[in-house]
Amino acid sequence: GQQVMQIPQYQHVQEGEDFTTYCNSSTTLSNIQWYKQRPGGHPVFLIQLVKSGEVKKQKRLTFQFGEAKKNSSLHITATQTTDVGTYFCAGSRGGSNYKLTFGKGTLLTVNP
């Protein structure tokens, strides 16, 4: 079945450092979504990428979707303590398949 691998599993940074998490799918995706989950909270949608090679920015966050639509990344510039949480990617094959498969997430901790 479809698998979505996400690395690293954990990342600890000093405040102000950059952070990147990577997502790789075993199959071509129609779209990929990114979520953030704060400790004790529920996942919150960040963004959706649909087009091959797409790059989207949200303030200090940059999201990329690979040309082959099998990989994606989330990059945070100059991390802040408010960035702490687990970041998940989730992909779908589309067409008649609406199943959404999540990566296991990357837990980001930020040292002030």
Added chain:
Amino acid sequence: EAQVTQNPRYLITVTGKKLTVTCSQNMNHEYMSWYRQDPGLGLRQIYYSMNVEVTDKGDVPEGYKVSRKEKRNFPLILESPSPNQTSLYFCASSLLAGSITDTQYFGPGTRLTVL
């Protein structure tokens, strides 16, 4: 306020005692879904529904049932719960945009313990 609600938020039960976790959304979303979250395993989709009376299996459907009789509600049923179903459960909903889902809104979660 647009939201997804789940009840109960916490439940401790015993093996074999049937239970239902309710999920409701007030955004007129077509797509609804159930996930379980376990340490080290992330979020795994149990079932999803594209509209009323249309449901399909996710990655881990065994031991669960769902129904979608109304657009706003998507209950998760455990006919005979077992300890390996102890987990944190999330319901989510979204609009459908053609062949893909749009922004998914998650409920607050239900922490289930099966003894």
